[in-house]
Amino acid sequence: MEYQDTPYFKIGRASDLTGSDRTLYRALEILPGFLSWTTILGTILLSFFAPVAAAYFIIAFDTYWLLKTVYLSMHLRHNWKRIKYNLSVDWAGMLSKMKYEHLIHMIVLPYYKEDTSIVEQSVRSLLESQYDKKKIILVLASEASAGAHGEDVARHIERTFAKDFGYFIHTTHPENRAGEMPGKGSNISYAAEEARVKVLDPNGINYRDVIVSAFDVDTVAYKQYFLCLTWHFLTSPNPFKSSFQPVPFYNNNIWSAPAVSRVAAGSSTFWQMMQQERPEKLATFSSHSVSFQALYEIGYWQKNMVSEDSRIFWNLFFAHDGDYTVVPLSYPVSMDANLAPSLRQTMVNIYKQHRRWTWGVENLPYIIFGFIKNKSIPFWTKVKTTAVQVEGFWSLATNPIMIFFLGWLPVVLGGSSFNKTVLSYNLPMFTRNIMIVAMLGLILSAAIFISFLPDHPKRKNFFSNMPMVLQWILIPFTITIFGAIPGLDAQTRLMFGKYMGFWVTPKHRHEKNN
Amino acid sequence: MLLTLFLISYATGYRITNTLDFTHTGGFYISSTLSGSDIFVADKFITKTSLFQRNVLVQNLRLGSYDISVSKDGYQTWKKSLVVYPEKITEVHPFTMKSSPELNRIFPFFVQGEGASSTILVGTTTKGRQLNSEYANVKALFATTTSNTSVITVQSATSTTRTLRKIVVTEEKGALRVSWNGDIQDEPYYFCQNEVCQNTIVMNIRERVLNFDFFPGRDDILVVSLPSGLYAVEIDSRSSQNMQSIVEEKDIDFRIEKNGTIYIKKASSFFSVAL
Numbered sequence: 001m002e003y004q005d006t007p008y009f010k011i012g013r014a015s016d017l018t019g020s021d022r023t024l025y026r027a028l029e030i031l032p033g034f035l036s037w038t039t040i041l042g043t044i045l046l047s048f049f050a051p052v053a054a055a056y057f058i059i060a061f062d063t064y065w066l067l068k069t070v071y072l073s074m075h076l077r078h079n080w081k082r083i084k085y086n087l088s089v090d091w092a093g094m095l096s097k098m099k100y101e102h103l104i105h106m107i108v109l110p111y112y113k114e115d116t117s118i119v120e121q122s123v124r125s126l127l128e129s130q131y132d133k134k135k136i137i138l139v140l141a142s143e144a145s146a147g148a149h150g151e152d153v154a155r156h157i158e159r160t161f162a163k164d165f166g167y168f169i170h171t172t173h174p175e176n177r178a179g180e181m182p183g184k185g186s187n188i189s190y191a192a193e194e195a196r197v198k199v200l201d202p203n204g205i206n207y208r209d210v211i212v213s214a215f216d217v218d219t220v221a222y223k224q225y226f227l228c229l230t231w232h233f234l235t236s237p238n239p240f241k242s243s244f245q246p247v248p249f250y251n252n253n254i255w256s257a258p259a260v261s262r263v264a265a266g267s268s269t270f271w272q273m274m275q276q277e278r279p280e281k282l283a284t285f286s287s288h289s290v291s292f293q294a295l296y297e298i299g300y301w302q303k304n305m306v307s308e309d310s311r312i313f314w315n316l317f318f319a320h321d322g323d324y325t326v327v328p329l330s331y332p333v334s335m336d337a338n339l340a341p342s343l344r345q346t347m348v349n350i351y352k353q354h355r356r357w358t359w360g361v362e363n364l365p366y367i368i369f370g371f372i373k374n375k376s377i378p379f380w381t382k383v384k385t386t387a388v389q390v391e392g393f394w395s396l397a398t399n400p401i402m403i404f405f406l407g408w409l410p411v412v413l414g415g416s417s418f419n420k421t422v423l424s425y426n427l428p429m430f431t432r433n434i435m436i437v438a439m440l441g442l443i444l445s446a447a448i449f450i451s452f453l454p455d456h457p458k459r460k461n462f463f464s465n466m467p468m469v470l471q472w473i474l475i476p477f478t479i480t481i482f483g484a485i486p487g488l489d490a491q492t493r494l495m496f497g498k499y500m501g502f503w504v505t506p507k508h509r510h511e512k513n514n
Numbered sequence: 515m516l517l518t519l520f521l522i523s524y525a526t527g528y529r530i531t532n533t534l535d536f537t538h539t540g541g542f543y544i545s546s547t548l549s550g551s552d553i554f555v556a557d558k559f560i561t562k563t564s565l566f567q568r569n570v571l572v573q574n575l576r577l578g579s580y581d582i583s584v585s586k587d588g589y590q591t592w593k594k595s596l597v598v599y600p601e602k603i604t605e606v607h608p609f610t611m612k613s614s615p616e617l618n619r620i621f622p623f624f625v626q627g628e629g630a631s632s633t634i635l636v637g638t639t640t641k642g643r644q645l646n647s648e649y650a651n652v653k654a655l656f657a658t659t660t661s662n663t664s665v666i667t668v669q670s671a672t673s674t675t676r677t678l679r680k681i682v683v684t685e686e687k688g689a690l691r692v693s694w695n696g697d698i699q700d701e702p703y704y705f706c707q708n709e710v711c712q713n714t715i716v717m718n719i720r721e722r723v724l725n726f727d728f729f730p731g732r733d734d735i736l737v738v739s740l741p742s743g744l745y746a747v748e749i750d751s752r753s754s755q756n757m758q759s760i761v762e763e764k765d766i767d768f769r770i771e772k773n774g775t776i777y778i779k780k781a782s783s784f785f786s787v788a789l
Binding site for chain 2: 055056059060063064067415416417420421422423424425426427430
C-alpha cells in the first residue's frame with residue numbers, strides 16, 4: 001500500500017489515531033517541548049547543583065551557536081548574491097530556446113476579511129508580471145464565513161480584472177465542513193478542486209501542464225517571477241517531485257512598519273535566504289509553487305491542521321517515499337510586514353504570527369511518525385532529516401534564551417565555591433565576547449536589508465536609510481520575544497495538547513506611505 | 515569539538531607553555547575603590563583604574579606567591595603578598611587612605627556675613643549667633659559609645675563587641691578578634707584561603723586598641739583608635755594586615771555617623787575627616 005493511501009497520511013493530531021499509534025503520536029507531540037524545556041530548566045538546575053558542568057555546557061553551547069551563526073552568515077551572503085543575480089537575469093531570454101507555452105500558472109489567492117486594496121494589489125502584480133496573462137488562471141478563494149465582504153471583494157476583482165486573465169474563478173469555501181479546520185489549507189484545497197472541475201477539465205488542460213502558486217493574499221509577485229518559476233520547473237530533474245520556493249521580502253509596507261516589525265520581518269527573510277542555500281533542509285513556507293499533478297495525486301493540502309504550507313511538502317515527501325525536494329528559486333515575492341494601527345497591537349500581531357509560524361512544530365511528530373510507518377524511505381534519510389528537524393525546532397526555542405539570559409546563571413546560582421574559580425570569572429566574558437562576534441553579523445544583515453528595500457515613497461537620501469541600519473540593535477530583543485518565546489509557546493501548547501487554530505494576520509496599510 | 519575542548523580548558527585556567535605542556539594557572543581579582551590608582555602585580559604594571567573600571571582580573575598566573583601593590587599620588591600605598599592557586603581566583607580588596615586627610619573643624623555656632631552670601635563659623639561667643647546643628651549632633655554622637663554603622667552587641671568594663679551583618683569584632687584588653695557568625699558558604703573572602711577557612715582572625719595591632727568600628731561602607735576594614743592616632747586596618751590576614759594612618763596624633767577619639775562621615779575629637783574640639 002502506498003503511504004498516501006494509509007490512514008496516517010493526513011494526520012492532523014494524535015486524536016486522529018487510535019490505540020498504540022495514538023500513544024506514539026502523542027509522545028512525539030510532547031517531544032519538542034520536552035527537549036526545549038529540559039534544556040532551559042536543566043541549565044538552571046545544573047547551574048545550581050553542578051555549576052562547573054553548567055559552565056562547560058554553556059561554553060560548548062556558545063561555541064556551537066557562534067559557529068552556526070558564522071556558517072549561516074556565509075549562506076546568507078551567498079544567497080544575497082544569488083538573488084541579486086537572479087533579479088538581473090532576463091528570464092524571458094533564458095526561456096527563449098525552451099518550449100514552455102504549454103505551461104499554465106494557476107495562482108490560488110485565498111482571502112478572508114482583508115481590505116479590497118490588499119487583494120487588488122496582489123492581483124495587479126499578476127497582471128504586471130511578464131508572463132502571458134492568457135496562460136494564467138486566477139483562483140480567488142474566499143471564505144463563506146467572511147460573509148458579504150468576501151463576495152463584494154470577489155465581485156470587484158472579477159469586474160475589474162477577470163477579463164485580463166486567461167481564466168478567472170471565484171470560489172467560496174463553505175463553513176463547518178466535517179473533518180476540516182477553518183483556515184488557509186482547507187480553503188485553498190477546496191479552491192484547487194473547484195478549479196480542476198470548473199477550469200482544467202472543461203478546457204482539457206493537462207494537469208501536468210499546470211503550476212500552482214499558493215499565495216498569501218498580500219503576496220506581490222515580482223515582474224519576472226513566473227518566468228523564473230517556469231525556467232526552474234523546466235530545468236528541474238523531476239518537476240513533479242519538486243516544490244518551488246521563493247524568498248519572501250516583506251516590502252509592501254516596509255516604510256510604514258515600525259522598527260520592531262521591520263527587524264522581525266527581515267529576520268524571517270534572512271532565515272529563508274539561508275535555507276535556500278541548504279535545499280536539502282528546505283521545506284515549503286508561506287507562498288510557494290508546486291505542480292498541479294503532484295497536488296492532485298495526494299488530494300491537495302491538508303484541511304485539518306494549521307501549517308498547511310510546510311505540511312504539503314511533507315505530504316509529498318512521504319507520498320514519494322522521500323524522493324521529493326524543494327527547489328529554491330532565490331527569487332523574491334513581496335509581502336506585508338506586520339502593521340496595526342498602534343505599536344502595541346503591531347507587536348501583539350507579530351507575536352501571534354510568529355507563534356503560528358512556529359506552530360510548524362506540529363510537523364515534527366508527523367515526520368517522525370511517518371518515518372516509523374513508512375518503511376520505504378532510506379534509513380539515513382530518516383536519521384538526517386529527523387536530526388535536522390529536531391535541531392531546528394529545539395534551537396529556535398532555546399538558543400536566544402540560552403545566549404542572552406542564561407549565560408551568567410552559574411555565576412549567580414553556583415555558590416561561593418564556584419565563584420572563586422577561574423571558570424566563573426571567564427564564563428560571562430566568554431559569553432559576552434561570543435555575542436559581540438556574532439553581532440558583527442548584524443552589519444551584514446543591515447547591508448542586505450537595505451539593498452533590497454524599495455525606494456522611500458517620499459524621500460530618497462542617506463538619512464532615510466539610517467533607521468533601517470540602526471534598527472538591527474533590536475535583534476536580541478526580537479529574536480527572543482518574537483522568536484524563542486513564541487516558539488516555546490507553540491511547543492508547550494503542543495506538549496499539553498492545546499492545539500492551535502488558524503490565526504489570520506490582519507493586514508493594514510498606511511495609505512499615505514504606500 | 516576540539517575548539518570546544520580548547521575553550522573549556524582555557525576558561526578553566528589551563529594554559530599551554532612554551533614547551534607545549536599543559537599547566538594550571540589561576541589569578542587575582544583586584545577590586546579597588548579608588549579611580550586613578552596604579553595596580554602592580556609582581557612589580558609589573560597591570561592597569562590604572564578609572565571611573566568606569568575599578569576592577570581588574572589578572573589571569574594566567576602560575577602557582578605561587580605574588581606581591582600586589584596599589585598606589586596613587588597623594589595616597590598611601592597598599593601592598594600585600596597573596597598566593598595564586600590553580601584554577602582559582604584570589605580576591606583582593608585593597609584600600610588606600612589619603613596621605614594627609616583634611617580635617618574640617620566643626621564649630622558650635624555660625625553667623626551670616628553681611629551680604630548674606632558668606633557664612634562665617636565662629637566658635638567662642640554666643641551673642642547674635644546661630645547654633646550649628648552639626649556640632650550638636652556630633653556632640654551627641656560623642657556622648658555615647660554607640661555606633662551608627664555597626665551594632666554593639668556586648669559592652670562591659672573589659673570588652674566591647676561590634677557586629678556588622680554577621681561579622682563580629684571583639685575587643686578585649688586592648689586586642690581585637692574578628693569572627694564570622696553566619697553560614698559557612700557566605701563567609702567573607704578574607705577568612706578563607708584556597709577553601710581552607712578559619713573561624714577567627716586575630717588583628718595584628720601592636721598598640722592597645724582604645725576604640726574601634728567598621729570603616730564606612732566596608733566590612734573588611736576597621737577604624738581603630740590607638741594611643742598614637744587613628745588608623746584604618748584591614749582584617750584580611752592572608753598575609754600581613756595593612757594599616758594606614760588617618761590622623762597621627764595622640765589622644766584622638768572618633769565616631770562614625772550614619773552617613774559614613776568620620777568625626778574625631780581632639781581635646782574638646784570636633785573635626786570631620788575628608789577621606
